[in-house]
Amino acid sequence: MIAGARFVLWQKRAGIVAMILLAAALLSLADALVGGLKGSQGTIELVPDNHYLVSGPMPPRTEAIKDFVIDGQPADGSVRLVPEAIYSGYWFGGAMWRGAIVIDPWAREGSHVLSVKDAYGEKQNPALVFKVRVWPDLATRNAHSSSFLTRTTGRNPYHFAAILALCGLIAGGINFLLGRLWARHLATHNCGEIYKRRQTALGTEITCEFRCSEAMRPGMAATIYRPSGELLCSARVASCDKGEVVMQVSQPELVRLGDVACVFLATPEISSS
Template structure:
């Protein structure tokens, strides 16, 4: 690819990557908001489905006969699996599995866990199992806009978009590196940083001693229309970068090009400038 083609592809790649990154953050935010909006004690299940849940205990329980489950039905059941310590706070918790028979009628089924034989009072935990008739009804209950209206899980979208973002960043890097090489072959470097100081604006661009540039050489800054903006001498030169100071009122911007006049030679894979 020549310089013009590389520049166009880099611009297109940057725009596509920006759109993909925006979609990625939309999917992440949609998924997180859906989690925060969904009641922690509400289970959405289809007939024949099951899901594990947990709840707090006042103290460690080794015999689950000491716990009583109220509510539910013969088709919506809670079976205790184990008691354990909580991961974050270390309190005692129970873990169980809610199962819904294939013949369960749609509706809400409360599951209330109490201490067997205990005095009436605040239960240990309260969960509501909402049995839905089909997958479409389950999707419409979702708090995720992507899932509810687009039938796409936000976390599936995240898994698809993340590799595309990495691929986009790699493509942009390779195209930018290729463009930098093509610019250097023609004695040009792109301005990528501008610092305002008392003496003016310090313009830093991507061309240095590796490309034959030396302090004191005359360079010209051109805008996107290739019109000259400023002509002056290079003040500081590093291996791949250089700096020139322009007046404060000079309309220079990042993305403009700095050009060196003269004859350009190539040897041993490196470019050099002969003024």
Template sequence: MISGVHFAIWQRYIGILAMILMTGALLSLADALIGGLGGPRGLIELVPGSRFQISGPMPPRTDTLKDVLITGQPKDGSVRLLPENIFTGYWLGGSMWRGVIEVADFAREDSVVIAVRDRFGEKQNPALVFKVQIWPDEATRNAHSPSFITRKTGLSPYIFAVTLALMGMMAAGGNFFFGHLWSRHLAAHHCGEIFRLRQTQNGVEITCELPHMDSLSPGTKGAVYRPAGEYVCPATIISSEPEGVLMLADLPEHVRLGDIVCVLPETDNDLFN
């Protein structure tokens, strides 16, 4: 076996892990987007004892909160919309109100439509109509979520997407790190990994990550090995460039991407154990 092959093994498995984690992140994000698009538009889902921050434009011809008319609230006070203050809009200016939708502890499962309007009978602004769904508890609310992840775990799919993406990036960094160690280890023993195979009239040309040296002249003999150390076939250098060494394999049908090429046989005893 080639000494230091554990670098390549770790690189491979961490690379697979990174791929799985990033795939999971993408699937979680897709679940969040599908859940958002597939769910009811503009529906506010709450449970007993909860509060929901909300805001909107002031109704026409209304300057103070005491002039705001709120309709649709249950008579038992289980669901209430409570305007708290007035502020200036961020983008287009104008008066806005800010408040909360408050659900009492004794509220039961119900659907409520609350409207904020003026006292003068002006046309209702659709942005001031709020559809509220009250669920008896968190478990029931999660069970009715359009998101598969939320239904199964009770957590937001965005949390899964961000967590898996961060873990995937860490694994990708580990993959790069072990790949760098593997390449440096091979280079120190005048060996390199095959990263390109090309069929030509003369046979299969292989390009490997051998360090550029003046001694690597055309005609120099080398050998191809599996990463585990199994001898594959001899190879001959065609040309040596800074970006890689081009060689011709004697038994091309046995050569694979990821195999190792060594050009100084006297170093084999140091490379293999």
């Protein structure tokens, strides 16, 4: 039996876990993207006692916040757009303003369209129109989300995607590490995985993933195993050149890619663990 078969078992498990986690991350990302496409179409969804930071260009013919005209606020003032400061834009250096949409604790459920403009009737800038939807509480807002994950868990699907992707990458790294340990273990015992199989005039040849050594010669006996250690059949070294070991197998119908071929250089068997 081949020692170290546990590396293969755990490598396969880690690979399956990585595949499942990364697939789940993609599904979470798709849920977030679909939710965004089918979602609020630019509507800012808030709950009472909440606020949302906004910014935009200065309305035409205004130089200060006191020149702003804000429309769409309810009479009780429970939903307000509060400009706070003027600053220079990052890209073109034009004047910009920043502020917040503030929802008071007693605000009632409803939709509002808040707009910022000047006092002279200039054309409304679409970038200064804010659609606001006030929900009575967070649970209600989540229940009306277009994202399946948000509706069922109340969580942001992007958070799921990020966490699942990170865990998937970690599992993939473990899979890679175990694969390296398995390959090193096989090389230590003059064994290697079969990665190529072809039919020739002399029979079925297999190519194994381990380096030639000075002690290895054509005609030497070899044995084929399953990665789990099950004995399959015998083989003989056909050639050993350019870092490849090619063998001819006695029962090719039993051999498949991923099986292990071992050459006996000194001892007739590989010690088992």
